[in-house]
Amino acid sequence: MKTNIVRKEFTNLKVCILSVGKRKNDASKNEDGWVAIENTFGVIDGSAPRVDLKFEGKSSARFATDALRNVLLTTSPSVNGKELVLAMTAFLNEEINRIGYKDLIQQNREASPAALFTVARIVENQIIITAIGDISCRINSKVIHKDNFKSEDLMMKKRILAMKKAKNKNPFIQDEELIRIGKQAITEDLKLQVINYFNNPNSDLGFGIIDGKEVPEKFIKKYIYDLRRIKTLDLFSDGYHLLPHSSNINLWEEKFFEGEKEDLLRWKKYPSVKTSSISQFSDDRTILIANFKN
16 A cells, blocks of 8 residues: 655654555545644644544544644634633534535534544744643653543443453354454444443543543643754644654654554454454554654
């Protein structure tokens, strides 16, 4: 499979980006997104659709990703933290209203477009990072933002338990059947996650996400660093389970495929709610690396 690395050069830094969809034979199904302009560098992860509903021909995840990307491209780099989240939420609602889906979404919350993001924006001699969700960030090869969702941990355990029971019952069961059983075990939980835990500050399982509803401040992470101290910045979606020591896209790819090979079904060494198969990887994956000329 051919992968295309995008390279960009700005005044004081160089950026490399690789974004690959999980469907091996259909790159158009990639629901991740990214932004790399003079002062703004971000990775966006559209939340997997819970229902089969198209938004102007796009999945709900792709629709949300594109909306967030538009906000990052059109707002000043000085817009960060809560102010940026409010702008994203407002624009996503405008887009939902524009295509006439407002009432539909209000009546069926599990159909709502939603996305997570982490963005780094340069403001004078600082770099300001805003994050909602599990798109991680490394500065100088040290992870400074990483998030795990307790509701997904519970679904992961439920999925794996169902697969193990099936395997114990039939040691010769095919991987494809194990995948189906694992997915079926958490289908309803995925829908309930939207209704019960998206942007719910009162639940231990709640977490922040851009989905058109207000995002409680407790879920908005903001980090500020001295730009002059930064050599490398890595932003990467949750498709990566193994991290390389240095900021090199080829090494990131090596680690990704190492993880795929070691635990294809994502139920032993690298447990997850998602799995790989013959036709797809375990997840969309996006890595953005910025090298600063400090």
